[in-house]
Amino acid sequence: MKQRRIQKRHLLGQPLTPDEVLMLTELSRNHHYPDYRRRAMALLALNDGQCVDDIRVCLRVSDQPIYDWAKGWRDKGIFGLLIGHKGGRPPKLTDDMLDYAAEVARQQPLTRAQIAAHVRERFPDAPSFSLDRLGAGLKARGLSFKRTRLSLKKKEMSCVFDALSTR
Missing domain, CATH: 1.10.10 (Arc Repressor Mutant, subunit A)
Known part of the structure; x- marks a missing residue:
């Protein structure tokens, strides 16, 4: 039986330009956050024709983030790749x-x-x-708190005023 070859659709929309490849390469090597480096590596691998399953295994993530990163790149370019660093719990004080x-x-x-x-x-x-x-x-929000203290000068001055008022 003859196997049918399924042609992959290009998840990035279109192949990356040489400038975009250079930018993503630098991002994958030098960004401060490891999750952004991982995103750039995934996009470069997609551009090279790697399948999502191979990228998923290599980067140790599930397949859904890879599709999300590709969609972010298609919709907003580099900004779509850099948004989404939303780790941590929600703040207690809203x-x-x-x-x-x-x-x-x-x-x-x-x-x-x-x-x-x-x-x-x-x-x-x-x-x-x-x-x-x-x-x-x-x-x-522009407010600061300082501990209020009674200084010795105030006490001394009040003693002087008390002494003057009794005369």
Whole structure:
């Protein structure tokens, strides 16, 4: 029985230009993040005619990311390849929570713990968060907190004013 040869469609849309090959080669060698290097290697292998299954085995990924990377390249070029570095858990303090905390902090002078209590009252279902994260979020919004102390000069000055007022 004669085997039918299936012609592969070009996943990248069209073959890469020499400039694109050079750019992807440099990206695969020098990018800071290993996942971007892996994406560039996959696109270069697709351009060379490698099948998705061989690339998947070589790069130790499933086949779906390779199709996603090729689609990103077809749709947006290099920008489609570089977006998507979205690792990690979602933040505990959302933008709405931080905006509310900044609003509360601007209304009256409060400590971070007091601001956190206001935020917890307003958002009771929110996960617990640390005061350091709250402080960092407020600092990013232009607010900073300094510990207030009673200086000796103020105490001395109040003693002087008290002494003058008793005369």
